[in-house]
Amino acid sequence: MPLLSNKRIEYHLSRLDIDNLDHNPFVQFQSWLDEAVQDEVPEPTAMSLATSTLIGRPSSRMVLLKELDPKGFVFFSNYESKKGKHINENPWGALLFFWPRLERQVRIEGKISKTLQEKSDEYFYSRPQGGKISAWASPQSQRIPGREYLENLQTDYEKLFRTRALERPRHWGGYILKPDLFEFWQGRENRLHDRFEYILIGHIWEIHRLAP
Numbered sequence: 001m002p003l004l005s006n007k008r009i010e011y012h013l014s015r016l017d018i019d020n021l022d023h024n025p026f027v028q029f030q031s032w033l034d035e036a037v038q039d040e041v042p043e044p045t046a047m048s049l050a051t052s053t054l055i056g057r058p059s060s061r062m063v064l065l066k067e068l069d070p071k072g073f074v075f076f077s078n079y080e081s082k083k084g085k086h087i088n089e090n091p092w093g094a095l096l097f098f099w100p101r102l103e104r105q106v107r108i109e110g111k112i113s114k115t116l117q118e119k120s121d122e123y124f125y126s127r128p129q130g131g132k133i134s135a136w137a138s139p140q141s142q143r144i145p146g147r148e149y150l151e152n153l154q155t156d157y158e159k160l161f162r163t164r165a166l167e168r169p170r171h172w173g174g175y176i177l178k179p180d181l182f183e184f185w186q187g188r189e190n191r192l193h194d195r196f197e198y199i200l201i202g203h204i205w206e207i208h209r210l211a212p
Helices: 025-038 082-089 117-126 129-137 147-160
Strands: 046-052 058-064 067-069 072-078 092-099 104-114 172-186 194-201 204-210
Touching (some): 025 172, 046 072, 117 172, 129 147
Antiparallel strands (some): 046 092, 092 104
16 A cells, blocks of 8 residues: 655745735635636535534535535535534534635635524525425434434425425524635645635734745
């Protein structure tokens, strides 16, 4: 088996200077996301979401960004899932976007809260039928006896909603992470990467270059 310590990639595509950063991190993020989409990066809206318990035990998983709101980053989940329980205990979380083809990553930290019910309804009703039913059928993060159990639940709810309106379950909906920190990372040669941090001080975003 080859040594992992010998696996390395030299970054060289681009550079990041303070002069070409937007003063607003949301605008800067949107610009990078647009480039990732245009470059057909696989799953450009995929982000690692890290949460933790009240005593600080962390957990992370991949979720999809569904909206870049003027106040933050919106995603959807089961409120009774592991992440939902974490957020209920400790609302601070972190996001990470990684676009290897562009040699870029973005770290975001902030406080998470539920979106308004109207936003949850709007997104839920835009989902395909199967996605709507799975929000009812999946007891997310809970132990189940097997795959058949899950498929039977899906079938049962499909039958149920043939005769009644398919509404959004109250245990499922949106979250928004409202950032107070962004970090933009651009890979550079010889591991001397470019890193810039935005920190929210009052209503002003301060920008600082960080050592790699």
